[in-house]
Amino acid sequence: xxxxxxxxxxxxxxxxxxxxxxxxxxxxxxxxxxxxxxxxxxxxxxxxxxxxxxxxxxxxxxxxxxxxxxxxxxxxxxxxxxxxxxxxxxxxxxxxxxxxxxxxxxxxxxxxxxxxxxxxxxxxxxxxxxxxxxxxxxxxxxxxxxxxxxxxxxxxxxxxxxxxxxxxxxxxxxxxxxxxxxxxxxxxxxxxxxxxxxxxxxxxxxxxxxxxxxxxxxxxxxxxxxxxxxxxxxxxxxxxxxxxxxxxxxxxxxxxxxxxxxxxxxxxxxxxxxxxxxxxxxxxxxxxxxxxxxxxxxxxxxx
Numbered sequence: 001x002x003x004x005x006x007x008x009x010x011x012x013x014x015x016x017x018x019x020x021x022x023x024x025x026x027x028x029x030x031x032x033x034x035x036x037x038x039x040x041x042x043x044x045x046x047x048x049x050x051x052x053x054x055x056x057x058x059x060x061x062x063x064x065x066x067x068x069x070x071x072x073x074x075x076x077x078x079x080x081x082x083x084x085x086x087x088x089x090x091x092x093x094x095x096x097x098x099x100x101x102x103x104x105x106x107x108x109x110x111x112x113x114x115x116x117x118x119x120x121x122x123x124x125x126x127x128x129x130x131x132x133x134x135x136x137x138x139x140x141x142x143x144x145x146x147x148x149x150x151x152x153x154x155x156x157x158x159x160x161x162x163x164x165x166x167x168x169x170x171x172x173x174x175x176x177x178x179x180x181x182x183x184x185x186x187x188x189x190x191x192x193x194x195x196x197x198x199x200x201x202x203x204x205x206x207x208x209x210x211x212x213x214x215x216x217x218x219x220x221x222x223x224x225x226x227x228x229x230x231x232x233x234x235x236x237x238x239x240x241x242x243x244x245x246x247x248x249x250x251x252x253x254x255x256x257x258x259x260x261x262x263x264x265x266x267x268x269x270x271x272x273x274x275x276x277x278x279x280x281x282x283x284x285x286x287x288x289x290x291x292x293x294x295x296x297x298x299x300x301x302x303x
């Protein structure tokens with residue numbers, strides 16, 4: 001009987017090790033073509049998986065999460081209102097890339113600017129929010145970096161509010177951050193129900209319905225069970241394709257950060273595979289990685 005029990009125990013241990021090996025192989029396959037990745041449990045801040053999570057990368061439009069956070073924190077404190085009106089400056093009307101085509105002297109409610117930032121990742125809207133809060137993008141960037149330090153984002157430097165690459169000939173600096181720091185930022189932002197609602201919205205409109213906002217994360221929202229956000233980033237000059245993807249199943253919320261994928265398809269595949277493994281409790285880090293990154297720091301900070 002004792003020998004039988006020992007044989008069963010050895011067989012069970014072998015099967016468990018095999019399952020762990022298969023799960024680890026699946027996770028490594030998911031991140032094969034990305035620069036870095038991280039998966040956390042939103043409620044507990046437990047790190048479920050980490051892949052070069054402290055490597056500095058260009059976040060592209062993921063910087064707009066900080067723009068949004070600074071705005072909603074001020075709304076929460078009564079310093080701003082979603083009904084505030086912003087008069088578009090000449091500078092805001094000239095921002096390129098993905099945009100809602102703000103016109104000089106056009107009046108825009110802050111609510112619609114923030115919707116445009118969160119849903120459609122509009123560069124001009126992000127710049128406009130920065131100007132509305134701080135008077136200039138330069139002053140706003142200082143607020144962004146100060147808040148990042150308060151949150152514990154130690155490997156982050158913001159250089160602009162829209163995420164576009166710098167013009168080196170003009171001496172502009174680049175944004176940089178890490179998967180770890182973006183997870184801190186995203187969890188701080190997720191406490192705001194309005195932001196989460198916008199992030200989960202696949203299609204909205206501004207200008208009285210005349211301009212449609214298509215969520216840049218709509219493929220994930222449409223194709224992954226429980227998907228409810230959060231933000232994409234992309235630029236061909238170094239940043240590649242990135243995403244902070246969130247999903248909730250049976251009351252449990254997970255967050256995956258995927259940075260520097262070579263294509264939108266690779267970004268989506270990595271995020272969905274990591275989240276599927278997370279919800280199935282099949283993400284297991286090595287003991288060395290787990291010791292280094294067992295949980296995220298708190299994200300309350302000082303507003």
